[in-house]
Amino acid sequence: MRVLMIAPPGAGKGTQGALIAAHFGIPHIATGELLRDHVTQRTSLGLAVQEYLDRGELVPDQVVLDMVREAMVAAKAAGGGYVLDGIPRNMQQARAAYLIARELGMTADVALHLDADDAEVTRRLLARAALEHRSDDTADVIAGRLALYHRVTAPIICWYRDRGILVSVDAMRPVQQIRREILTALDGMRPLLDSEAASARHPGDLATLAEAFGVTGPAAAPRG
Numbered sequence: 001m002r003v004l005m006i007a008p009p010g011a012g013k014g015t016q017g018a019l020i021a022a023h024f025g026i027p028h029i030a031t032g033e034l035l036r037d038h039v040t041q042r043t044s045l046g047l048a049v050q051e052y053l054d055r056g057e058l059v060p061d062q063v064v065l066d067m068v069r070e071a072m073v074a075a076k077a078a079g080g081g082y083v084l085d086g087i088p089r090n091m092q093q094a095r096a097a098y099l100i101a102r103e104l105g106m107t108a109d110v111a112l113h114l115d116a117d118d119a120e121v122t123r124r125l126l127a128r129a130a131l132e133h134r135s136d137d138t139a140d141v142i143a144g145r146l147a148l149y150h151r152v153t154a155p156i157i158c159w160y161r162d163r164g165i166l167v168s169v170d171a172m173r174p175v176q177q178i179r180r181e182i183l184t185a186l187d188g189m190r191p192l193l194d195s196e197a198a199s200a201r202h203p204g205d206l207a208t209l210a211e212a213f214g215v216t217g218p219a220a221a222p223r224g
């Protein structure tokens with residue numbers, strides 16, 4: 001099972017990503033977590049990205065893409081499944097992440113969109129701030145992160161809808177209810193993904209996906 005998640009901050013992608021990963025026994029690749037670990041450990045990468053995280057801004061694409069490539073190579077060695085959480089955040093990342101996945105023969109089966117409105121996610125993030133003391137969970141930074149989400153991340157959802165891999169879930173409900181709906185949807189897709197019919201179907205899907213990302217010609221041919 002190969003899932004990428006798109007959601008506003010506070011919609012629960014960290015929580016649901018971990019639950020999906022545990023359910024399918026696949027790696028949970030969470031870019032925000034990986035970056036925060038670097039900051040905590042004061043690595044040179046951590047020191048370089050700390051200000052972006054504190055301000056709620058996106059770190060440079062190449063930094064995240066290098067991290068994701070490394071994690072995807074490890075995921076391939078571990079069986080090929082993954083839950084990607086936190087990337088893509090913009091169109092350039094969507095294209096680059098797709099190209100990395102295609103090169104590795106492991107493009108996403110599902111783009112999972114967690115849908116929640118600004119008032120609800122703001123309420124959740126402020127509640128989390130009291131518990132976790134994340135530097136980017138202040139009212140001002142939350143407002144900026146949400147604006148950024150609407151401006152540069154949300155527009156990529158329609159690409160996945162056009163490609164036929166979008167699953168959108170109402171994330172305004174309690175965690176366990178959302179979890180059930182996600183797992184029911186993903187479990188329902190599993191036989192289809194495993195079947196030979198799926199491999200027969202994929203080439204067409206992938207070719208149009210490649211076109212949508214501006215890739216044409218033989219390079220757009222699907223892998224596995």
Ligand code: AMP
Pocket residue numbers: 009031032033035052053054056057058059060061064085086087088089093136145
């Ligand atoms: P998250 O835990 O997904 O809310 O991410 C926390 C912070 O990490 C974001 O506000 C960004 O500063 C940074 N970050 C996480 N993922 C990305 C990404 N794909 N591209 C750029 N910055 C990211």
